[in-house]
Amino acid sequence: MKRIFVACGSGVATSQTVASKVQSMCEDENLDVSVEAVDFKSLENIIDQCDIYISIVSEKDNNWNVPTIKGIPFLTGIGMEEEFEKLKDLIKE
Template structure:
């Protein structure tokens, strides 16, 4: 099973919303993934054990050692299909 981390400033509202949406889309597409919302301050503790990081907060292009994409499309709906295709590509789901 793949592991996706979604992080925002507090780890409560925005990241939970995006994590729920991504989990729902993964389930619809048959992607076996655990999607977890965390706050940005605890990101370092969680990112080491994930396959994909979805960022809600603006971030510096830092190399976390895992693929990183923006979560804004999952929040707004604008560009969500393209973002989900990127999730599939990263997780190598066909």
């Protein structure tokens, strides 16, 4: 099972919306994942516990050693299919 974190400022509204959408899309594809919404402040301490990170905030220089997917497309629907394809590829690795 791949563990996915979705982070926003508070870990409540935006990240929870994206996490729910991603979890549902993955279930529809029978992908074995756990998707968790977290707050951005906690991310530094827990990033090593996930396999894939979905970023809601704009990060120019991400120093995480974790594959990162853009989260905004899951919120707006614009570019969502492309990001989901990237996510599926990472899950299947």
